[in-house]
Amino acid sequence: MIELLILIPACAGILAFFVASDRARRGLLISAALAQTVLSLGTWIVWPAPALGGWLAEDALGRLIETLTSVLFLAVSFYAVAYLREEGSQAHSDIEEGFIFSNAREASFAGCLLLFLAAMTLVTVSQQIALLWVAVEATTLASAPLIYFHRQHRSLEATWKYLIICSVGIALALLGVFFLAVAATNPDGSTIPLTVQALRLNAHHLNVPWYKAAFVLLLVGYGTKMGLAPFHTWLPDAHSEAPSVASALLSGALLNCAFLGILRAQEICVAGGLADFSDRLLLGFGLLSMAVAAVFISGQTDYKRMLAYSSVEHMGILAVGVGLGGAAAFGAMLHVINHSLTKAMLFLVAGNLLAVYRTKNTDGVAGALSVLPASGVLWLVGLFAITGSPPFGPFLSEFTILKAALDQGQTLIAIAYLAILAVILAAMAAPALAMAQGTPTEHVAMARPRSMALSVVPAMLGITVLVMGIYLPPGLSRALREAARLLR
Amino acid sequence: MSQPINSLLVLLVLSGFVLLSSSRLAACIRVVAFQGVLLGLLAIFMQDGQLNISGVLLPITTTVVKGFLLPSLLFRAMREAETVREVEPLISYNLSIISGAVVLALALWLGDRLQLPSQLPSSLLVPAALFTSLVGMIVIVSRRKALTQVLGYLALENGVYAFGTAVALRLPVLVELGILLDVFVGVFVMGIAIFHISREFDHIDTDKLVALTDRP
Numbered sequence: 001m002i003e004l005l006i007l008i009p010a011c012a013g014i015l016a017f018f019v020a021s022d023r024a025r026r027g028l029l030i031s032a033a034l035a036q037t038v039l040s041l042g043t044w045i046v047w048p049a050p051a052l053g054g055w056l057a058e059d060a061l062g063r064l065i066e067t068l069t070s071v072l073f074l075a076v077s078f079y080a081v082a083y084l085r086e087e088g089s090q091a092h093s094d095i096e097e098g099f100i101f102s103n104a105r106e107a108s109f110a111g112c113l114l115l116f117l118a119a120m121t122l123v124t125v126s127q128q129i130a131l132l133w134v135a136v137e138a139t140t141l142a143s144a145p146l147i148y149f150h151r152q153h154r155s156l157e158a159t160w161k162y163l164i165i166c167s168v169g170i171a172l173a174l175l176g177v178f179f180l181a182v183a184a185t186n187p188d189g190s191t192i193p194l195t196v197q198a199l200r201l202n203a204h205h206l207n208v209p210w211y212k213a214a215f216v217l218l219l220v221g222y223g224t225k226m227g228l229a230p231f232h233t234w235l236p237d238a239h240s241e242a243p244s245v246a247s248a249l250l251s252g253a254l255l256n257c258a259f260l261g262i263l264r265a266q267e268i269c270v271a272g273g274l275a276d277f278s279d280r281l282l283l284g285f286g287l288l289s290m291a292v293a294a295v296f297i298s299g300q301t302d303y304k305r306m307l308a309y310s311s312v313e314h315m316g317i318l319a320v321g322v323g324l325g326g327a328a329a330f331g332a333m334l335h336v337i338n339h340s341l342t343k344a345m346l347f348l349v350a351g352n353l354l355a356v357y358r359t360k361n362t363d364g365v366a367g368a369l370s371v372l373p374a375s376g377v378l379w380l381v382g383l384f385a386i387t388g389s390p391p392f393g394p395f396l397s398e399f400t401i402l403k404a405a406l407d408q409g410q411t412l413i414a415i416a417y418l419a420i421l422a423v424i425l426a427a428m429a430a431p432a433l434a435m436a437q438g439t440p441t442e443h444v445a446m447a448r449p450r451s452m453a454l455s456v457v458p459a460m461l462g463i464t465v466l467v468m469g470i471y472l473p474p475g476l477s478r479a480l481r482e483a484a485r486l487l488r
Numbered sequence: 489m490s491q492p493i494n495s496l497l498v499l500l501v502l503s504g505f506v507l508l509s510s511s512r513l514a515a516c517i518r519v520v521a522f523q524g525v526l527l528g529l530l531a532i533f534m535q536d537g538q539l540n541i542s543g544v545l546l547p548i549t550t551t552v553v554k555g556f557l558l559p560s561l562l563f564r565a566m567r568e569a570e571t572v573r574e575v576e577p578l579i580s581y582n583l584s585i586i587s588g589a590v591v592l593a594l595a596l597w598l599g600d601r602l603q604l605p606s607q608l609p610s611s612l613l614v615p616a617a618l619f620t621s622l623v624g625m626i627v628i629v630s631r632r633k634a635l636t637q638v639l640g641y642l643a644l645e646n647g648v649y650a651f652g653t654a655v656a657l658r659l660p661v662l663v664e665l666g667i668l669l670d671v672f673v674g675v676f677v678m679g680i681a682i683f684h685i686s687r688e689f690d691h692i693d694t695d696k697l698v699a700l701t702d703r704p
Contacts, residue, residue: 130659134666141673144681153688157697160681164637167674168628168644174667175621175648181655182604194659213602237700296702305702 001048002056006121008036013114017107026081029110033077040070054195055128060482065260066124068337069253072344073117075457079348080245082453094152095358101152109149116142123257129194129264130177136225136261139254140166146246147238158241165234166225173221179214183207196264203272215278218265225258228285228319229292232312239308244351251311252344256336259318263487266322270488282323283413289316290420298427302360306428307346310386313424314339320417321401322487324408330484331400338393338468345461346382349375352454357444362431367440374455376436378462383432385465387425393468490610493533497616500526500650504623507643508584513573516639517562523646524554531653546664553668558642558675565679566635569686579630587626595619613654621647634682634694638675645671
């Protein structure tokens with residue numbers, strides 16, 4: 001069953017490259033996403049048996065992120081089909097410099113989307129530390145062509161930075177995996193298998209200096225991919241230049257997968273009594289990421305970059321939550337879900353705004369509420385949700401982390417955390433309101449109506465974010481507690 | 489047993505210096521290919537005597553992928569991109585070599601600090617691996633061509649991999665092959681990107697890739 005979770009998107013992805021008919025290929029994309037989502041929801045009813053000698057298995061953490069990835073991918077694939085129908089293959093004029101460019105072949109875009117899903121699923125179910133590395137690197141390779149969908153020089157530059165910076169980061173993580181293999185060697189030459197389960201059970205026998213070095217390398221390596229400052233430099237470029245479908249998946253799904261790589265290392269630290277060491281690092285990088293994001297969000301004039309830096313901020317919040325541990329780890333797990341849904345929704349809405357206004361500049365967008373009523377409302381809702389306003393989901397999870405920090409007596413961290421959130425709220429609210437209100441210019445007001453799915457998908461995500469803020473189903477709450485318990 | 493390993497590691501360190509001082513792209517690609525062959529040989533000598541599938545498969549695939557396939561991809565990218573076939577570093581070659589010497593000292597010091605829990609075939613292994621990785625980093629930040637950045641990435645990866653061969657017996661062969669496959673596909677994708685960069689910009693200098701910044 002676990003193999004199927006990976007094989008369905010992988011096979012559909014390879015097939016998609018060779019399907020000539022657009023209709024058939026789009027059907028394939030949605031049906032593969034649907035089948036995979038049904039299957040991953042099924043893992044909540046029947047716990048799947050481990051496969052490949054225990055290398056592939058579901059656990060509380062992996063299953064949470066796996067299901068989130070599947071559901072998000074399904075939502076985005078509906079949007080993607082509508083998006084490709086609207087601007088599939090004709091030539092476009094560049095919105096910033098006016099030259100003409102074309103898009104990549106739709107077949108390779110759809111194929112890479114599905115392969116990307118397969119690679120991300122492999123990350124979530126890998127219980128073997130080195131296999132996890134192979135999967136994370138595979139996500140980079142499958143997603144790079146998605147960023148270069150618009151064949152023009154800015155997206156090419158973003159793709160190149162993404163490839164090089166993430167590959168170098170991931171190479172450091174590989175060194176971390178090898179260091180971990182050294183740490184798992186006993187003085188008598190016998191070794192502990194490199195599975196999460198075995199490493200947790202034998203965590204007290206790990207060689208401490210080597211394990212600490214391994215943790216730092218894994219944190220830096222996967223942190224590069226996750227967008228923790230100061231290794232986040234690829235992230236704003238890739239997220240702003242990729243088509244919105246890809247941005248939504250990069251932010252909503254890929255960053256979580258990289259985070260999972262760090263969580264696996266943290267799990268082993270916790271089991272081995274090294275949590276003091278790893279917590280300090282996570283808190284440091286987390287707060288730094290939040291602060292860097294606050295600086296770059298303030299005065300940001302490009303709204304897609306603004307969303308990208310907001311992702312850096314939220315990855316920082318996740319690191320802080322896990323670093324604090326206890327109730328904050330629960331809050332971080334909840335925040336993984338809330339951030340993914342909200343940010344994916346925002347990137348999809350940003351895609352709608354971009355298609356009509358043809359500018360990424362916040363000053364160039366006015367009167368979104370009257371031109372695109374649905375997208376305008378969703379834009380406001382999404383921005384208030386992502387900045388932590390009640391009654392939306394992110395408020396609940398950010399508040400849980402704050403309360404845990406105060407309960408643990410970490411007053412300084414709580415103050416810094418709250419101050420940064422306040423700065424970001426102020427910096428994002430002003431442009432958001434200005435974009436929604438005001439009078440649109442004439443040619444924008446005449447914009448032709450766009451496909452329903454382009455508003456329905458983000459609206460569904462928005463409703464989920466709202467519900468998550470008001471009512472947390474007991475089953476989900478239990479799953480989150482189980483996941484948080486692995487992080488103590 | 490440790491004599492050939494030591495010789496191979498010394499050659500690995502020397503190849504790092506050649507990489508830092510070569511001005512021709514083709515020469516740099518050959519150095520990285522040579523490193524790949526060294527890694528394949530290293531994987532043979534690291535075996536503990538008994539013959540098994542992974543003991544045969546791994547050195548062969550390493551040599552084929554790192555010594556031949558990847559360099560041929562890079563040569564192809566170089567031909568298709570039709571660029572000036574000079575390295576064109578951002579810093580002088582003298583400075584490159586000096587930074588290489590500094591990095592070697594750092595690697596030796598770190599290698600001394602990091603004591604492996606079980607006996608290692610050679611005390612040079614950790615410093616040589618770290619040195620090769622750090623040389624890769626220097627190449628990435630100090631060269632302007634997209635192709636040289638890929639070369640730097642490969643040198644970095646070779647260093648990590650050299651360390652990996654020491655612990656390879658503990659990693660299952662399937663994972664090792666997965667790592668090689670990832671690197672291969674990675675360089676393949678980078679090669680395609682280089683092709684597009686050369687077509688889009690008429691050159692592959694990454695210092696012209698500066699359109700994306702945060703405009704205040």
